[in-house]
Amino acid sequence: MTANAIIDINDLNLYYGDFHALKNVSMDIPEKAITAFIGPSGCGKSTLLRTFNRMNDMIAGTRIDGTVAIAGTDIYSNEVDVETLRKRVGMVFQQPNPFPKSIYDNIAYGPRLHGVTDRRRLDEIVETSLRSAALWEEVKDHLKRSALSISGGQQQRLCIARALAVEPDILLMDEATSALDPISTLKIEELAQELKDRYTIVMVTHNMHQAARVSQQTVFFLNGEVVEYAETERLFSNPTDQRTEDYISGRFG
Amino acid sequence: MAKSYDRLEGKPHLTEEWVGKAYTFVCIMFLVITISSMVYFVASKGLSTFLVNGVNVGDLLTGLKWNPEADIPLFGALPFIFGSFSTSILAAIIAAPLGFCAAVFMVEIAPKFGRKYMQPVIELLAGIPSVVYGFVGLSVIVPFFRDTFPGQGIGIAAGAVVLAVMILPTITTIATDALAALPAGLKEGSYALGSTRYQTISRIVLPTTLPAQMTGIVLGIARAFGEALAVQMVIGNAPHIPHSLFESTSTLTSAITLSMGNTSMGSVHNNALWSLALILMLMTFVFVFIIRMLERRSKL
Numbered sequence: 192m193t194a195n196a197i198i199d200i201n202d203l204n205l206y207y208g209d210f211h212a213l214k215n216v217s218m219d220i221p222e223k224a225i226t227a228f229i230g231p232s233g234c235g236k237s238t239l240l241r242t243f244n245r246m247n248d249m250i251a252g253t254r255i256d257g258t259v260a261i262a263g264t265d266i267y268s269n270e271v272d273v274e275t276l277r278k279r280v281g282m283v284f285q286q287p288n289p290f291p292k293s294i295y296d297n298i299a300y301g302p303r304l305h306g307v308t309d310r311r312r313l314d315e316i317v318e319t320s321l322r323s324a325a326l327w328e329e330v331k332d333h334l335k336r337s338a339l340s341i342s343g344g345q346q347q348r349l350c351i352a353r354a355l356a357v358e359p360d361i362l363l364m365d366e367a368t369s370a371l372d373p374i375s376t377l378k379i380e381e382l383a384q385e386l387k388d389r390y391t392i393v394m395v396t397h398n399m400h401q402a403a404r405v406s407q408q409t410v411f412f413l414n415g416e417v418v419e420y421a422e423t424e425r426l427f428s429n430p431t432d433q434r435t436e437d438y439i440s441g442r443f444g
Numbered sequence: 445m446a447k448s449y450d451r452l453e454g455k456p457h458l459t460e461e462w463v464g465k466a467y468t469f470v471c472i473m474f475l476v477i478t479i480s481s482m483v484y485f486v487a488s489k490g491l492s493t494f495l496v497n498g499v500n501v502g503d504l505l506t507g508l509k510w511n512p513e514a515d516i517p518l519f520g521a522l523p524f525i526f527g528s529f530s531t532s533i534l535a536a537i538i539a540a541p542l543g544f545c546a547a548v549f550m551v552e553i554a555p556k557f558g559r560k561y562m563q564p565v566i567e568l569l570a571g572i573p574s575v576v577y578g579f580v581g582l583s584v585i586v587p588f589f590r591d592t593f594p595g596q597g598i599g600i601a602a603g604a605v606v607l608a609v610m611i612l613p614t615i616t617t618i619a620t621d622a623l624a625a626l627p628a629g630l631k632e633g634s635y636a637l638g639s640t641r642y643q644t645i646s647r648i649v650l651p652t653t654l655p656a657q658m659t660g661i662v663l664g665i666a667r668a669f670g671e672a673l674a675v676q677m678v679i680g681n682a683p684h685i686p687h688s689l690f691e692s693t694s695t696l697t698s699a700i701t702l703s704m705g706n707t708s709m710g711s712v713h714n715n716a717l718w719s720l721a722l723i724l725m726l727m728t729f730v731f732v733f734i735i736r737m738l739e740r741r742s743k744l
């Protein structure tokens with residue numbers, strides 16, 4: 192299962208000030224597949240996810256030891272350029288957060304940051320990204336409209352397209368469907384299925400059924416620790432740890 | 445009567461409610477009456493220059509010579525209007541970038557230090573009396589300009605610098621509020637795409653908060669436009685349009701404060717000063733209107 196690992200986490204501990212949020216986490220996340228993080232609220236799922244693109248750097252008082260390596264490079268070493276890392280590791284958030292700009296400018300934002308200025312090249316990127324996010328048909332006739340004018344589900348797919356526009360290898364999704372209605376949720380799950388052939392996806396979800404439906408591997412967290420990590424089918428049908436079984440059978444959380 | 449008294453006795457909060465309503469109503473009426481009588485007073489005085497004394501409105505607004513006590517009195521207020529606009533707008537041009545950068549520093553770069561030390565200092569700046577600003581301007585800025593640039597040091601540049609410092613708290617405070625109100629998700633979204641802090645500030649933070657920033661700037665201009673004492677101390681008070689930023693000139697407010705005591709109520713000169721006050725008041729209405737428009741825009 193770890194033959195083609197792209198993210199390699201070793202003895203990772205993370206502290207928010209005095210609070211020990213991640214405890215001795217070690218795991219390998221395989222390439223071009225969907226890995227789901229499940230567990231009760233506050234158990235550290237987002238915290239771990241945000242170490243992969245170093246979004247935790249911005250929280251004052253965060254301390255970390257252990258290593259997180261992506262494609263063989265320790266991303267917390269001094270040589271790593273955070274902006275380049277984030278270009279390779281895209282992120283979609285719980286609340287859709289399109290910029291108050293046009294649909295076009297939202298998608299072109301990332302490429303422009305990284306120096307793409309050619310209009311035709313940008314047009315191309317906007318179209319492919321929107322197609323990849325299964326949004327092109329719905330918005331192609333009004334790319335100049337404000338991104339805030341489309342529905343929440345469309346906004347979230349726009350955010351996925353925006354992340355894809357800088358050509359990442361990894362896509363992190365932090366409860367990306369929890370603010371959406373069931374139909375929009377289904378669309379994003381289908382989209383994730385399509386994208387996993389080209390991207391490594393790590394998704395945090397509070398919804399076990401979603402994890403069971405879309406992921407190939409599932410990690411179960413509790414109080415900052417990894418309790419169990421297995422192929423999704425195995426974890427849900429035959430958990431080895433009593434706490435996993437309690438959680439997936441709905442006895443707590 | 446007895447019946448309604450019983451009803452109120454059973455429910456004392458109804459009495460309280462009524463008293464509260466009556467009290468707020470009286471306060472509001474007092475405000476409305478004060479404001480409308482002031483507007484009426486300034487307007488009737490200011491307009492009588494044209495209606496009673498027969499001065500031409502166009503001559504007052506565009507005339508270049510102000511000499512109300514001459515044998516053939518001249519009421520050209522354009523130098524004052526020009527002086528008021530140029531000092532306040534230049535002040536805003538100086539203060540706006542400073543205020544924005546200070547706000548960015550306090551919100552984005554060093555929030556702890558900002559909230560603990562900078563915010564109180566800026567609030568303190570807002571509380572300093574304008575005579576102190578004028579005094580500092582007169583003893584520090586004017587000599588500096590006199591030594592550095594051709595001219596006497598007094599004038600639009602000195603007035604604008606003094607005003608810039610005076611309106612900096614307004615602009616900074618509003619900019620800080622605007623930055624703090626920006627949804628955190630927007631900035632995160634930008635950083636997550638690999639943007640640097642500078643890129644996020646210039647491409648997301650500044651454009652998104654622009655209407656609110658503009659509100660602060662217009663509010664600053666309005667304050668500068670109405671400031672009298674500090675400007676008067678450093679501007680020189682010569683009633684003509686200057687050829688440089690370092691040459692004596694005057695503003696609407698300083699023209700009023702300097703001459704008001706020397707004129708008798710009802711004289712043409714006195715009425716003409718009221719006309720200047722009327723211009724000031726109308727400009728304030730315009731500023732308030734612009735701010736309202738901006739606020740509506742920033743809510744969208």
Ligand SMILES: Nc1ncnc2c1ncn2[C@@H]1O[C@H](COP(=O)(O)OP(=O)(O)O)[C@@H](O)[C@H]1O
Nearest residue numbers: 207210212231232233234235236237238239250
């Ligand atoms: N910025 C922060 N400062 C301090 N504690 C935090 C911060 N962010 C999260 N935490 C704490 O870390 C723990 C894990 O949070 P999080 O990773 O967001 O959980 P999850 O995503 O699993 O709900 C929680 O107990 C939370 O209170």
Ligand SMILES: [Mg+2]
Nearest residue numbers: 236237238395
């Ligand atoms: Mg979370």
